[in-house]
Amino acid sequence: MNKFDLKNKVAIVTGGAQGFGLDIAKRFLKSGAKVIIWDNDEVEIKKFTKNIKNKNLSKQIVDVSDPENVDDTVKKITKTQKIDILINNAGVTGSTAELWKYDYEEWKRIIDINLNGTFNCCKAIVPHMIKNNYGRIVNIASVSGxxxxxxxxxxxxxxAGVIALTKSLGKELANKNIAVNAVTPAGAKTRILNQMSKEHVKRMLSKVPRARFLKLNELSSMVCWLSSDENSFSTAAVFDISGGRSTY
Ligand SMILES: NC(=O)c1ccc[n+]([C@@H]2O[C@H](COP(=O)([O-])OP(=O)(O)OC[C@H]3O[C@@H](n4cnc5c(N)ncnc54)[C@H](O)[C@@H]3O)[C@@H](O)[C@H]2O)c1
Structure with missing residues (x-):
């Protein structure tokens, strides 16, 4: 494993109780960061508390789709510490159905978590990054965007909204030492796949020239570099990690 130095950095990883988020959190810990995991799944957070003990790791029950919950939590954290890195990773796929059959409430739930959740976390944390003139934000989008x-x-x-948000916010902050980037992974074997039909997952995989699922550590590696001091120029950009599916 190549190491990027994240010593003395404080990182928030949303949706970090499992899957991509947990792998990113572990990689950050190995790189010397202090990591705060936010997740709304109390069962997974408890499981994880039992399995991983590290003095640099803490976890909080936070629902990213609830702006007040996010705001209050950020206020508490910033009373005693800074926030250097934000990984907007919490997400759901929701059910698979044609648009005209899509449930209205289900549509709103997905937008509320994936897009509004990313907005809520950026809105609450960016002012602190501006004050410190330092920040690295990585938004976990998807090749489907x-x-x-x-x-x-x-x-x-x-x-797609997360990608556009990344471009806008990155440009707004480009005159500061704050980088905002997105990554667009193809399918990886995490719990999120259970939300979609088997047929849908098979169809997704069939579009990937690498002909396999993305491994968690492959994504964490890219996210780790994007979150480090060494990423001092790239911002408002979208980094593809779709095994050749998207070539732009
Ligand atoms: N696995 C894939 O195939 C794949 C591909 C492309 C993009 N992604 C994206 O990667 C991110 C992580 O997905 P994953 O595959 O690790 O899924 P996962 O289901 O394993 O993990 C997602 C985590 O987000 C948490 N979460 C959901 N809603 C939340 C909320 N409102 N507030 C706080 N936490 C919440 C869940 O409890 C869970 O722990 C998601 O944004 C997903 O869209 C995943």
């Missing part, structure tokens, strides 16, 4: 997946209009739209 570029290509649009059939039967996943809500998910694809939410991730």
């Amino acid at each position: 570029k290509d649009g997946n059939a039967k996943a209009s809500a998910y694809s739209s939410s991730k």
